[in-house]
Amino acid sequence: MPKARTAIVWSLKDSQLFQFLLDKYSDIPEPGSDTTNKTCLNGHALHIFIANESCYTSSTDIISSSFGIPSPETLIKLKRLIYNTLTKHKKNLNRNLGKIKIMCSEIFHQLPSHTVPNPDSNIQTPAVETIQPVNEFIPPALNIKEGLTPREKDLKRRLSLLSESRSEERSRHIQKMKQIKLQINDQPKIIKNFKQSVERKKQTIIKLKKELKKLKTESGKEEIAKLKNRLTATKNKYNHSIIKIKSNYKKELSERDTIIKALQCDKLVLEDKVLQLENINATSLKKDKKTYNVIARLIIYDCISNNVPTKRIPSVIDSLSHRMGILIDSVPDKSSIENCVRELGVISDLQAAEVVMATPGLTLGFDATTQEGVHVNSVHLTTKSNTLVIALDDLSGGTAEDYGNHICQAIQNLAGVYSNFHKTDLHECRDKIIQNISNTMSDRAPVNHATVMRLSELWDKSLTELNCHVHPLDSIAKGCTEALKTLQTEQGKLFGSDCLAGNIVLQLTKMRYKMGTGNPKAFVSFLVKEKLKKGLIPRYRGNRFHVLFHTSGILVLHSEQILDFLGSASALPCGGLTAALLYDLQLQTAKKQLYVMGLIGKLLTGPWMRKFYTSQDDVRNISYYEGVTVIKGVLARVNECLKNPFSIFTRSLDFFDEDLDANDPVLQVLLLCPQDMQVERMLKDCLSSIASVIQRQYESFLCMDESELMKLEAESARSHNMDSEEVVGMFSAEKKRAPSATVCYISSKVRSKKNKTVAYLDSLTESARKERVEWAMGAARIRRRANKVRSSSVNEEIVKRAEQKARESEKRERKQIENLLRKEDFDRIRTEMKDVTEETLTNVVDILSGNIFGRLICHYWFDEGAHCGRIMRVKKEWKGKKVVYNKDVYEVSYWSIEEDESEGVDYDMNKYELACDVLFKDLTLM
Structure with missing residues (x-):
């Protein structure tokens, strides 16, 4: 939308410029008089323009009639003059007053050249000082005897004006100096004595400077050179002694270092002998004195799988080692154990990925619930004989889009883990996993059906939607x-x-x-x-x-x-x-x-x-289609x-x-x-x-x-979806056991326990087990950083949705208030909004009645912040060739706080919405 147009307001009659023009350029000849001896300067034109209320037409007529200038030329030059002076310097007119004065002394219009009588060139100046004319380089005889051109006469006029102003300034300066001298003479005796002492000090300083200058003669320079040579010799002698002392110290230090190294070697030998004498079985859990080895991590994994609290695991490992007669040099602290939990979660993902890549006809199960104030979604894959949990994360909401994105992210994560460990192509792994999934298992809920439809669309694959037989x-x-x-x-x-x-x-x-x-x-x-x-009546x-x-x-x-x-x-x-x-x-x-x-x-x-x-290994277990x-x-x-x-x-x-x-x-x-x-x-x-x-x-x-x-390819589908219920129950139990634990930590622990990851590691060879544990150390750190980013994005989305929900609720409330405003039911408004004041209701009435035009406002928009504005007028609409006024819509000009009103943009605003914003304190009348 284009910016609103603003007009230039001319208010110059009280300015310093107009006073200057009155003093210097008010001698304008009467219309019809002889104008041959009168040249029109820019100052005359400006004086006429401002005196005629900035009107171009009347100003042009007066200038043409007074100075004999053609009207078309006068109008063009006047507009150019006004632009170069008033319009160009309108924001800082007083600051540029000197420039405008110089321009005022220039000729507005050059008359045709012809011979005119030569006026007397002698200029009378005040008696204080005689000032020579500016054109002193022109021979006087030429000025007197020969006729002057209009340009020379104009220069002569300007010279007289400048000489007058200069003489006035000089006289004012002389008077000021006289006053200052009188004030100085009238000062007390103490000040006069102080000034005399200052003068004596100045004379003393002058004498001392002269003596110093004498000292800086050639004889003094020779003495300074001798002193510099003696100083250089002393420095060299001192540096030589310092170098000698440093060399002696270095020799002593090297001798001491050799002695210390020998003693350290002796100490190590003695320590080895002491250990051999004590005959104690010492075991180190660190492979490089920094990282705990595979055995230490497997011990921690066992403790985690058996629900030992993380802060108790170090003391348990220490006490068990002492009871078994084994000396351990160090035990892991709490932070190292928490990292091991996340490593176990990464190994659990690798375990699931290896099974999924090798097993076709899988069934994807998922279920979501809100536990302990957190909305979590559990995703698992089932085979004929096993159930593997692949994701347990918190979500920002419970829509089909949220569930579908979470499941796709879980599949992507499985593919990434498998490709990272086995060094294969990521996209091939992902396509293979999706190809092996044939069915879905969930509860009978509309959002679950929508999620399955979304997965089929994203994966470009038809999935058989199965539902739990128990629900x-x-x-x-x-x-x-x-x-x-x-x-x-x-x-x-x-x-x-x-x-x-x-x-x-x-x-x-x-x-x-x-x-x-x-x-x-x-x-x-x-x-x-x-x-x-005691359990006669179940919960x-x-x-x-x-x-x-x-x-x-x-x-x-x-x-x-x-x-x-x-x-x-x-x-x-x-x-x-x-x-x-x-x-x-x-x-x-x-x-x-x-x-x-x-x-x-x-x-x-x-x-x-x-x-x-x-259960999955129960003899009575039947397939899904047998259950149907x-x-x-x-x-x-x-x-x-x-x-x-x-x-x-x-x-x-x-x-x-x-x-x-x-x-x-x-x-x-x-x-x-x-x-x-x-x-x-x-x-x-x-x-x-x-x-x-x-x-x-x-x-x-x-x-x-x-x-x-x-x-139906439903051999891998179980008859119920209670695995998800079990995972969610485990999450709730872990959350109660550790209320401050993050969802990432609890998810890793629950997945490893449900998937029996420790048993999976025990079933591997020693080399394969070591390879997976050492790989999980770095992968867990990467996963931890990714989970932090994901958690922050989920929290931001939760806040965003909460704000959106609050805005929708407020919007419904605003709609009700707008309906009351349309009915002008102010008693009901007082009942609904108890904190509203009578002043606010008065402003609302003014807005509805149209008594608000021209007033400034401050309007807060939730998406763009506060804006200034001015209510301009009622909205005009064209219906055919007629203009119709829409009394319910006002034209409002808005501009940001950093802008001014000239940069405002016009908007069409409903008056009931404006009144509603006043009630909700989003709009303030200035």
Whole structure:
């Protein structure tokens, strides 16, 4: 946008220049008078221009009529004169006043040459001093007898002006000197005496200088030369003695050095003899007296894998060596041990990279969570027989872009580690790893699906998206609680948003485990007294899975004992929790819900966990596509049971077609559930909810037949994604153990423990083990520096996103205030913004009413800082040939603090936005 245009404001009538022009150039002839004896100087033209309010037209007319100059020439020369004087020096007019005065004495317009009478050239000057004319080089006779040209007459006029000014200055100077002499004569006697003494001192100094000059004669110079020669001889003699002394000292030092070396050799020999005499087995853990060797590092690795605190490892190594009768010269300090942890993480990456490069058909698993205030993402790769964690890092957010970039970075890191150690091409390693990945394993979340789509796009590869077989239990539990809640006919007293059974299980868990809210000590005493296991009721924190159904069956089995405990005096009130539990457990609806949940746990969720939640080396472990086939059978049996819900009481097989344990005491009690219409409705709705969950989450696989499932490259995929849950749990435990530890440190430790990196090193030959450990020393330092850079970038991104979120929140709030301003609801604004003052509201009213034009403002923009500005006018818009004023938009000129108003840029600003900025203190009226 072009800069706003500004006009030059002429205010020169009060200036020193105008006073000078009045004194020297006010003798302007009247229009129509004889102008032959009058030359127009630049001073006359400037005086006429300023006197006529800087108007070119009127000034040109006056000059033309007074001096007989043609108007076109007058206008052109006047504009040139004004530019060279007033416009060019407008910022520092007083400083350049001397230059302008000289220009004023020049001729404005040269008249045609013709003979004119010669005026008298004798110039009368004051009586003080006679000043000769400037043109003294011209013979006087020529000036008197011959006629003068206009140029000579002009020079003569200028000479008279200069002589007058010079005589005035001289007279002023003489008067000033007289005054100073009078002041000096009027001084006190002490000052006069002091001045006389100063004069005497000056005379004395002059005499001394003359005597000094006499001393600097040739005879004095000869004496100085003799003294210099004697001084040079003395210096040479002194230097010779110094050199002699230094040589003697050097000889003595060399003799002493030889003696010291001999003594040191004797000392070493004696120390060797002492060690041999003591006969002690001394072992050094350093290979070059600086770096700890492979044995020392393997010992540290063992301590780290067994969760020995880093500050305790030096004392553990020292005490074990003494107990084994081995003397160690030094033990590693804490910083060296922390570096070893990072080395172990680098070796873990190399271990994973070697497996990944050699194994096709891998499954990529990932899961993210927020632990201890840090949002971390775990990435692992699974083969048929092993799970390898390749990344565990903190992220700036939980978007698909964040997860996708983190996974790509983890793959890039694996390729870099492998290529660095094995000296191969980085891009070939990366392409090979991506080629070996066939499937992904994650939870059923939209962001995970978006992440898989992003990876397929980045890698230009189709990935089979697999989901965990265990996590559907969470949706099943949620669906069952919602179905039971809709059928509730009684209202409980416990807090919670679930059904009565869900609230009872959650609050009873608080009673058992949470100190303050519950009473763990009394509950454990009750369990011991009743000869029950202390872990009878498992922890339940909302991650339901099978825990909700299992605990419901336990409560049904031991309901009478629990009611007796809650009604006894040993159970403290716990803020009303005890009474509320006692009340809800006695409700008939709550009892029936616990029966139904317990039955579903025995027939569905319990067998589900046994079938899918298995370790990798478990015999019962099944492949992913076999699990899909099993789920198909479960869905068919659930749909069959929906036709007759009471058939669940007569089943001998569960929904996985496996035998039920007839001797199970919990199952025996659950089968005694009353079979009424309410229970039938509960069972039917719960089974319907279970069928819909299975149908929804396995929709993409239920339509495939067994031959299509066999074609999937899912042999490396596990039936669940609990490895990520385990890694995240390990991270949380390490964070609690070491709250100040960095994510890089914890990640290295968790990855090495999960991947069993120490066992991997033990399986190698001694040379291969040494090669990897020594390589990891430098690689760990490089990784540490890279992680520092990454951590700082993550923190900056977190701050940036937090600021963006705050700006969006403020933007929504500003939008609400703008709507109130449009409605002119100032009472509501006072209620919403309690810190607003009446002065601020007055400024807001002025902005909205348009009484603000011409005022200066200071406006703060969050992306560019503070700017100065001036509200100019209402926005004009052209609609066809008509001008329409948009009263809601103002034209505002803005310029930065370093600029001035002439460099301002115009912007169109909505008046409601300006008023809103005043309320939020982003705009200040000057």
